[in-house]
């Protein structure tokens with residue numbers, strides 16, 4: 001039987017389920033079609049499970065080095081089954097939470113594969129959704145006034161490096177490891193690659209990162225990249241930049257061996273496992289896009305500032321539209337799409353004000369333009385930088401590597417970007433985000449009293465440093 005809705009959302013990941021909650025708040029009769037589990041990549045294969053593993057790795061490393069703190073613990077070992085069990089418990093708890101939220105919002109959830117149909121007896125416009133139910137029951141037919149496509153993404157394959165789940169893995173398979181490999185080659189030194197490198201190294205694996213560009217985390221500010229590279233090397237991670245992996249040379253015989261061209265010469269790399277981490281690919285296949293006028297550009301669905309596709313009643317949000325593929329971006333895009341279709345006149349998202357985080361050890365976080373981007377855009381910049389070495393709380397923590405860097409415009413005094421690397425910076429970046437949303441200038445951050453001793457003092461000092469007034473540096 002056909003069911004009518006104000007809104008049907010394809011995909012119940014972070015983007016989709018948050019959009020559903022906002023729609024329910026605005027009184028829209030809403031359904032989600034989800035072929036896997038509510039929570040999507042972020043909850044089941046991304047943000048949450050990876051951070052749970054990172055936390056266990058951090059605890060292990062801290063426990064091993066606990067003598068530095070005057071605490072003596074004998075025979076510190078990792079029980080990886082327990083590590084995985086803890087990860088699953090966290091994921092399950094949050095998954096149940098999302099299910100509850102759907103119930104609370106009276107949001108119908110269809111477990112199955114959704115597909116957009118063209119004009120039909122149900123509607124003169126494309127957008128009727130046929131759901132192939134996971135249960136095997138007859139297809140459901142959903143007739144919505146609006147649709148949101150929030151089908152997310154999956155690991156991008158590297159042609160020639162077929163994923164076999166044993167030797168060659170993506171982050172999806174790596175999350176299910178049953179033991180820490182002795183050694184791992186990570187192809188790709190972007191955010192996910194560096195988080196895995198840091199975690200596996202802290203668990204005791206020998207890690208080699210092969211990065212094609214001339215620096216790891218190449219989208220971050222150059223100084224942050226450089227510091228991250230230094231600190232990863234300090235951990236014992238081998239980082240090979242300007243490395244062109246030659247997939248055709250892959251061999252798997254008890255271990256993985258592969259050649260990479262580095263500075264004009266071929267070098268061989270050998271490890272127990274190889275992790276491919278070269279980006280994400282949007283899930284656009286099988287959605288019935290051919291039944292619509294929806295445009296796709298370089299593998300991503302094209303939308304306007306309110307996430308409308310060429311079919312103005314069909315929106316698309318999250319990883320499937322490319323750009324910044326982050327959970328908090330997906331959810332904000334979902335909220336804007338829902339408010340737009342409900343005629344709530346939302347403001348478009350300013351992507352320059354989105355905070356980006358890397359949860360390696362040490363962490364990195366940023367908002368706004370890098371120094372290089374600011375200069376390229378024609379700004380005359382002034383920079384304030386403050387090291388965690390001069391922050392009491394960082395020394396107390398025993399994690400004093402890294403810095404806070406503020407890039408500001410010399411003429412207008414506007415803050416253009418804030419970049420941090422060091423302890424707990426992912427929890428501190430929101431102050432910089434708020435400052436930029438409120439159009440604050442550096443002295444206003446400096447004028448805000450940062451309690452002592454806290455790590456956030458580094459932000460206040462970096463703001464003073466913009467005008468050469470840092471007190472402790």
Ligand SMILES: Cc1cc2nc3c(=O)[nH]c(=O)nc-3n(C[C@H](O)[C@H](O)[C@H](O)COP(=O)(O)OP(=O)(O)OC[C@H]3O[C@@H](n4cnc5c(N)ncnc54)[C@H](O)[C@@H]3O)c2cc1C
Pocket residue numbers: 010011012013014015016033034035036037038039040041042043045046047048050112113114115150151152153171192283286287317318319320325326327328329330359
């Ligand atoms: C290892 C890793 C770590 C990450 N860490 C972070 C982090 O720390 N912070 C951060 O912000 N981001 C992180 N991300 C990125 C984040 O997970 C994504 O940006 C986010 O999940 C995107 O949300 P989404 O709703 O667009 O898509 P997804 O979360 O991918 O959800 C899409 C959903 O659609 C479903 N679906 C697809 N096709 C259909 C269909 N035809 N019918 C029905 N259902 C369908 C899928 O099953 C899936 O559940 C990480 C990603 C990875 C891989």
